[in-house]
Amino acid sequence: MSSRGRGHGEGTRDQVLAAAMRKFSEKSFLGATTAEIAVEANVSEKTIFDLFGDKKTLFLEVRESIHRSMIKDMLPH
Secondary structure (H helix, E strand, O other), X not given: OOOOOOOOOHHHHHHHHHHHHHHHHHHHHHHOOHHHHHHXXXXXXXXXXXXXXXXXXXXXXXXXXXXXXXXXXXOOO
């Protein structure tokens, strides 16, 4: 992990990613705010910026998470 996110557990990161996925799917990238995502994830907005830097990076991480999940589901168990 980069220097971003220091002091925050992996659970917090996953919590924010899950909340962001819900908000982006409900409202789109432009419609969802980091403040709304923070409330949904039960973290401060500062935590989001500590972990991801900005909303675009958070969105790209959500997209990557979805991609990894799809690939995992397609591979034989």
